[in-house]
Amino acid sequence: MARTKYGTRRTVPYRRKFEGKTNYKKRLALLKSGESRLVIRKSLNMVIAQIVEYKPNGDNIIASATSIELRKLGWKGHTGNIPSAYLTGFLLGTKAKKKKIAAAGIDTGLRSPIRGGRIFAAMKGVIDAGMKLNCGEEALPKMDRINGKHIADYALKIKQKPELYAKQFSRYLKEGFKPEDLPKIFDETKKKILAS
Numbered sequence: 001m002a003r004t005k006y007g008t009r010r011t012v013p014y015r016r017k018f019e020g021k022t023n024y025k026k027r028l029a030l031l032k033s034g035e036s037r038l039v040i041r042k043s044l045n046m047v048i049a050q051i052v053e054y055k056p057n058g059d060n061i062i063a064s065a066t067s068i069e070l071r072k073l074g075w076k077g078h079t080g081n082i083p084s085a086y087l088t089g090f091l092l093g094t095k096a097k098k099k100k101i102a103a104a105g106i107d108t109g110l111r112s113p114i115r116g117g118r119i120f121a122a123m124k125g126v127i128d129a130g131m132k133l134n135c136g137e138e139a140l141p142k143m144d145r146i147n148g149k150h151i152a153d154y155a156l157k158i159k160q161k162p163e164l165y166a167k168q169f170s171r172y173l174k175e176g177f178k179p180e181d182l183p184k185i186f187d188e189t190k191k192k193i194l195a196s
Contacts, residue, residue, distance in 0.1 A: 023110055030105050036062060038104040038133065040089070040122045045080040049092040049122050051101055063099055065092035073192040076175045076185055082121045082141060083148040083186050089122035091193050093129020103132040116141040148182035155179035 016022035030037055036053045047067040052059045067079035067088045077084060096104075106123065113119040116139070124140045127133055144150055155178070158165050172179045 020110065030107055033105050035103060035105040036101060037107040038092075038123070038126060038131075039107045039109070040119050041109060042085070042118050043080065045078075047080065047085040047088045047118055047122055049088050049126070051092065051096050051099075051104055052107070062101060063092060063095040065089075065095060070189060073189050073196070074185070075189045076172070076177045077148065077151075077179075077182055078171065080118075081148075081151070082118055082145050083151075083182065085118035085121040086125040086141075086146045087186070087189055087193065089125025090129050090190060091125075092122075093126040093131050094193055094196075096126075097130050101131065106133055106135060113139075115139045116145065121146060147186045152180045152182045155182075 012018075014022070014024065017024055031054050036051050039048075039050045039052050041048045049065050050061050051063040052061055054060075065088050067075075067084040069091060070079065070084055070087050073091075075084065075087065104126075108119055120135070120139050121141050123133055123135050124146065127135070127140075155165070155169060158168065159180075166173065169179045177185065
């Protein structure tokens with residue numbers, strides 16, 4: 001609030017800032033770079049990755065990929081975990097390469113990303129597809145987590161307890177495949193992305 005000779009005057013913040021949707025200082029810094037932005041958003045069951053460029057009348061999406069698209073490529077695993085985030089980033093990277101996009105700035109939104117988490121897994125996928133990103137290697141997840149080996153190892157560990165196994169991996173079993181086969185499904189889906 002600003003104090004004037006007539007009393008206090010209240011400054012109303014921008015609507016999107018007030019609603020907690022946009023950090024305008026961070027957005028301005030990204031726009032000043034002049035690069036396209038890699039925008040990664042996540043929910044419990046989905047990862048969305050987009051290459052966005054600024055236009056005065058509104059942002060323009062150049063390329064986009066979601067983890068739901070992986071179903072068409074044979075992915076039977078969960079669409080909100082680290083392996084699917086990597087594959088979504090890899091899919092976006094291949095789409096961006098076809099449109100001659102070589103580099104992008106990273107826009108993670110208002111949430112702070114966690115080292116080795118889904119956002120960094122998606123970034124690793126984009127990097128492996130051939131795009132240049134300004135991202136430190138230490139933040140990216142290890143290959144055992146990217147290909148789902150940690151999920152397969154856990155499935156094998158609890159397989160002796162059928163009730164827990166069935167409860168924990170009910171969605172996988174409903175899809176008709178064993179969670180311990182996840183690294184194999186991961187490799188097959190990655191090959192299909194490269195082939196498409």
